[in-house]
Amino acid sequence: MRPFDYYRPESFEEAFHLLALPDKTVIPMAGATDLLPGVRDEAFAPDVVVDVKGLPGLRDLKVLEDGALFVGAAVRMNELVHSELVGRHWAVLAEGAGWMGNEQVRNRATIGGNCCTASPAADTPPALLVLEASAVIKTIQGDRRVPMTEFFTGPKRTVLQTGELLAGFEIPQPPLGTVARYVKLSRRKKGDLTIVGVAALAYPQDGGYAWRLALGAVAPTPVRAPKAEALLTKGHAAERIEQAASAAYSFCSPISDIRASAEYRTAMVIAMTKRAIQGVLEQLEAA
């Protein structure tokens, strides 16, 4: 594997200095579960790797004054899975994180790395989308916040500019009575990348329920499905669920790859959307 220099700065000042080193390819690193295989396969050719895990706030998992959850970019998947705090109002994020890879990967992989890699098939973005999270981005000029609906700009592309770092996510406290599910289809039950992933969330509103749906692995970026959400607010009869699942499909442009053909993905978008909606309805009935 190509050699590179490794730094673990403890301040953003130091990190920004390293990221701006002249004539060097400098790449941030968190758990390295995407980065190191990428260096091995020559998708990345860093001269310098900047480990972000020692930066202030990046390992934080805490409730902010307004009741929102702050999740630092370097929080690991298994920390989310086992966190009592996350389980309180944001359990769908733990559910997404729990579907990721295997135990070893979840012990290293971070939520920030999962989003910065910007794989359409990543498992935490659908949950972040239905929770209406925002990314907190550190730049030399200061912080900026970007809604997760605008964070992904294409496969492997995000709004992050060279020299910027993802600090974490602010996730509002969902409305009272919210329930949510993330369902994933992959070739194996656990430990494989997503063929179709769907997050669904509902909460009581005006005597009925408001809905949010997000899909992964079926378009160039993870997507919300507002037409399907609007249909579900009108009721949950079997025919309505069918219509909503078909409407969700209209936001997708599935491709064929080694995991599934476009035709199979198309059929599965509809089936998995229905499964996510049913999962939410079962929780609502049990509540």
Ligand SMILES: Cc1cc2nc3c(=O)[nH]c(=O)nc-3n(C[C@H](O)[C@H](O)[C@H](O)COP(=O)(O)OP(=O)(O)OC[C@H]3O[C@@H](n4cnc5c(N)ncnc54)[C@H](O)[C@@H]3O)c2cc1C
């Ligand atoms: C065996 C295996 C199975 C996997 N299974 C799944 C799966 O089921 N589902 C899934 O979604 N993923 C899966 N992955 C992919 C990977 O584990 C995740 O995407 C992981 O969350 C990446 O996080 P990381 O901390 O390891 O990121 P890294 O590899 O450290 O970084 C990934 C990218 O993000 C950038 N980056 C990281 N942190 C920051 C930051 N704070 N600011 C700016 N840029 C940053 C890096 O420069 C790099 O480009 C799997 C990987 C392996 C090896």
